[in-house]
Amino acid sequence: MTGPLQGIKVLDLSWILSGPFCTMILGDQGAEVIKVERPGVGDGSRGTGPFVPYRDVPGHGDGQESAYFMSINRNKKSVTINLADSRGVGLFLQLVEQVDVVVENFTPGTMERLGIGYSVLNKRNPRIVYCGISGFGKSGRYANRPALDVIVQAMGGIMSITGEPGRGPVRVGASVGDIIAGLFAANGIVSALYERESSGKGQMLDLSMLDCQVATLENAFSRYFATNEIPTPLGTRHPSATPFQAFATLDGWIVVAIFGGNQTQWPLFCAAIEHLELIDDVRFQTSWDRTQHIDILEPIISEAMRKKTTQEWQDELLMQEIPCGPVNSIDQVATDPQIADREMLVTRPHTRVGEWTYINTPIRLSRTPGGIKTQAPDLGEHTQTVLEQFLGMKSEEIVRLQEYGVL
Numbered sequence: 001m002t003g004p005l006q007g008i009k010v011l012d013l014s015w016i017l018s019g020p021f022c023t024m025i026l027g028d029q030g031a032e033v034i035k036v037e038r039p040g041v042g043d044g045s046r047g048t049g050p051f052v053p054y055r056d057v058p059g060h061g062d063g064q065e066s067a068y069f070m071s072i073n074r075n076k077k078s079v080t081i082n083l084a085d086s087r088g089v090g091l092f093l094q095l096v097e098q099v100d101v102v103v104e105n106f107t108p109g110t111m112e113r114l115g116i117g118y119s120v121l122n123k124r125n126p127r128i129v130y131c132g133i134s135g136f137g138k139s140g141r142y143a144n145r146p147a148l149d150v151i152v153q154a155m156g157g158i159m160s161i162t163g164e165p166g167r168g169p170v171r172v173g174a175s176v177g178d179i180i181a182g183l184f185a186a187n188g189i190v191s192a193l194y195e196r197e198s199s200g201k202g203q204m205l206d207l208s209m210l211d212c213q214v215a216t217l218e219n220a221f222s223r224y225f226a227t228n229e230i231p232t233p234l235g236t237r238h239p240s241a242t243p244f245q246a247f248a249t250l251d252g253w254i255v256v257a258i259f260g261g262n263q264t265q266w267p268l269f270c271a272a273i274e275h276l277e278l279i280d281d282v283r284f285q286t287s288w289d290r291t292q293h294i295d296i297l298e299p300i301i302s303e304a305m306r307k308k309t310t311q312e313w314q315d316e317l318l319m320q321e322i323p324c325g326p327v328n329s330i331d332q333v334a335t336d337p338q339i340a341d342r343e344m345l346v347t348r349p350h351t352r353v354g355e356w357t358y359i360n361t362p363i364r365l366s367r368t369p370g371g372i373k374t375q376a377p378d379l380g381e382h383t384q385t386v387l388e389q390f391l392g393m394k395s396e397e398i399v400r401l402q403e404y405g406v407l
Helices: 018-028 067-072 086-096 110-114 118-124 149-156 176-199 209-216 218-227 265-272 287-292 294-305 310-319 330-334 337-341 383-391 395-403
Strands: 009-012 032-037 051-057 061-066 076-080 101-104 129-134 204-208 244-248 253-257 324-326 345-350 354-359
Touching: 009 018, 009 086, 018 032, 018 067, 018 076, 018 101, 018 129, 018 176, 032 086, 051 067, 061 067, 067 354, 076 383, 086 118, 086 383, 101 176, 118 129, 129 176, 149 176, 149 209, 176 204, 176 209, 204 209, 209 218, 244 294, 253 310, 265 310, 287 294, 310 324, 383 395
Parallel strands: 009 032, 009 101, 032 076, 101 129, 129 204
Antiparallel strands: 051 061, 244 253, 253 324, 345 354
16 A cells, blocks of 8 residues: 555654644555654653553563554654754754655744744745644734643634533543644645645645634534524534434434435334324424424433334334434444444554554545554654665764764
8 A cells, every 4th residue: 555645755743643643644645754753752642641561572671652652653754853952953954855744733933943944944945835733823812822632622612512501511522623633734735735736836834723623613603693692512412403413212322313404204203203293293394493392302202212222223213214323432333343344443563562453544545545554653763764765874973963862
């Protein structure tokens, strides 16, 4: 597997999640990602648990690997460079001349203080695509404020509409502040690379995690602008469609989703729950009508759904082509046959922990597929290889720089 981005070279200065998630996507699609880390320290996620222990590994002895780090740093090479040392900066700038993309997710101004801001890199390589991911972007009154996922979820509004009515704000279970920023960043980078094919020039991508959160709440904002009503938490319900939520069953939970103008599914659903009187009730004729009368309708449906198991409801509703599905726990997803059919969980050998199961790329290209090729790198594992390959350095010179603390 090579992937559609084969030949694209990326210098990845990012750490923790938003940037590494972006570069993981690029690496999965064939880009050569060189992760530049601080000597002796590395990406902060290397020290984030839970950890997978290993024993008696040649060259490593006893140790442990961060599951967090392994999950999002596959298909990358690790190079250690001390960017606080002028010699390290010099090496980094030489590498910039050889690559296509630079990704960082520091607080704005950090790269400039290190002497490797976009204006410097662009002079060394006018074709460079530079992506800076930060909490609030490089402009605006919040630009210099630090931000992590939960801060962005809070400030972007998604926490205010997540959870049960009348309860406190709830963080979305996944780190959507970071992950969505990583997705938009990868999209922006590929867009800039495509444009470079015609212009011959690189450019800077200024990506704000807060901007990305706002962009994903298009429905909440459109409803607010249309009605002047502030959206609030609805649990699992949809604000405009009914039934479109999770219901308790005899042995678990199931989600039923009848959306929009589909006028055939509602009568079939009413028959399935044995409430034919609801079909012709003027209050429930359209999805919007049903949403306006949810306080009346929800208890009726909830009572009916508790009479059968989740599997029994699936068998019955899917026979009628009514969209539905179980509310799975993570262990149930891990053993779901559809996930296996799609090879979304892939176990690969790992030189230190024996083997590791990765979440596969969901991007399935028919002719140039990407995929998982290499495990997450050990800190500085590829320093010598990369410096020899990209800069033509001799091994004795590399050893000397290591002794000086540059690498």
